Amino acid sequence: MMVQTVTKTYSFEDYLNYRDDSDFKYELLNGELIQMTPASGWHSDIIDFIQEQFKIEIRRLNLNWVVRPGTVGVRTGIRKSRIPDILVMTETQRQLLRTLPSAILEEPPLLVVEIVSPNNPEDDYRYKRSEYAALGIPEYWIIDSQESKISILSLVSGFYDIVEYRGEDIINSASFPELKLTAEQILNAL
Template identity: 25%
Template sequence: MGVSLAELAVGRERYTYEDYCRLPEGSPYQLIGGELVMTPSPTPYHQMVSMKLELKMAGFVLDKGLGIVLHAPLDVYLDDTETYQPDIIFISNEKLPIIEEKRINGAPDLVAEILSPSTGYYDLRSKYKVYEKKGVREYWIVDPQHKSVQVFCRQEGKFVLDQEAEQQGTVKSRVIVGFEVQVESIF
């Protein structure tokens, strides 16, 4: 049984994964930089964009036997003050052991975040830095408002903008070899 956020907040400046786990199941929070950040339900358009990208990616990955594609809500534990629920993740066969009963324990190979007004700041700043530091190999930032996709690849410990397409064009994954998507097909 979970506790209320008010009960957790007593005497707290920073929260840990242990605190996060005490919230009621299904609570709309992510643990970002030791703060419990409320993430409201996504819009229908956000979900349509996410679903289109996930179906394309998952179909390719399953067909080629490369690993697994999963989607939010699913906890990705990166350290004691960073537990996120990315929109879409890819985990290669080699990293499948990071999948635990209640969470993903460690950095997925690829993370895709669909920007929204309520979470965009975190996706572009805080989470970007943590994904980079914790070893996510490829980070896709999908912007439904501008109908754009940016693909960042990790090189020498830092994300580098590898590709970008707005309105139309193709972006390719370096991590999921052979996977590409026409940007206009997901918006």
């Protein structure tokens, strides 16, 4: 006799209201809760570095934007929600989140950054790429230490155009056009 385990399927509403007694964060993928593993030290250094660089530019340009490191989710489908490593949103979106039970945007943020985990690069290069494009997120960065590159994806007519940067290449961001960082600086969190 074969024993079959049944996985509970969550609606987006279930996900918004889900609470357990842990400090774990979860993404929702096709109705299934996916526990996010804690970041590595290198991963955290990159998040801190980019977050700080974005904050400096936002202050310098007096933009009405807010940066969040892995604390705000983005609804990417009927039963899908992702939590990017870094997210840049408007102040209006931040104010809206304060009124909601869970910090999950249903409208596209300005920019998301994902740092590739060695065990699942396809997640960032394929699945999140298509989900973020479908939602209409204008700019998506993929930081890949295994390949020693930064990919900047810009939304054009519903699809992402991609430019890859390595070494001393200065990245070109539509959201932060005056940001002068090289791929090496980002990868080494310098």
